[in-house]
Amino acid sequence: MYVQPYVFFNGRCEEALKYYSEKLGAEVTFQMRYKEAPPEAQAQMPPGTGDKIMHAAIKLGSTVWMASDGRCDPNAGSMNGFSLSLTVDDDASAEKYFNALADGGQVMMPLQPTFWSKRFGMVVDRFGLGWMVGVPEEQAS
Incomplete structure (x- = not known):
């Protein structure tokens, strides 16, 4: 058993992954956009989020962590607590x-x-x- 961090970037995931790749040497090993998901998953997202990242796996050193744009909620606060x-x-x-x-x-x-x-x-x-x-x-x- 192991625990992996899963980070939600609220609409800035692609920008973040590019930044971590360039600055830290991270490697995006998997990426799926909302428009690539089954129709029932797409229906749950706000309009205009098809090109946002639904799920990504990132390898940084020997660690694999995951990320997403999440719900792209403009009212969501910043990340905290970890x-x-x-x-x-x-x-x-x-x-x-x-x-x-x-x-x-x-x-x-x-x-x-x-x-x-x-x-x-x-x-x-x-x-x-x-x-x-x-x-x-x-x-x-």
Whole structure:
């Protein structure tokens, strides 16, 4: 058994996946748009959402997570209550990925030494998704 994060981007999924692919090296391994779904699934969506992403699988490092545009509700609030934790092999990678995620986002805790990691920081990216970036102490360089 395992748990996979499933992230809803409220209409910005394609933009987010492209960004994570370019900046983090993520790979979209599967993608289905609402217009490709069976008619009963399409009927449940607001008009004009056919080109939005119904489901995607993303591989980032050795992790596969999932994403969707969700209901594309303009009244939905931003994401909160969780973060994705990105564990990297070295300080240079931590700096690179942290800065990429911070571009257009908000730094919640600068990348810095902590008692559990040589480098750790927290950021909310431009899509409202929280990230914790760190280098495990045993791998810190």
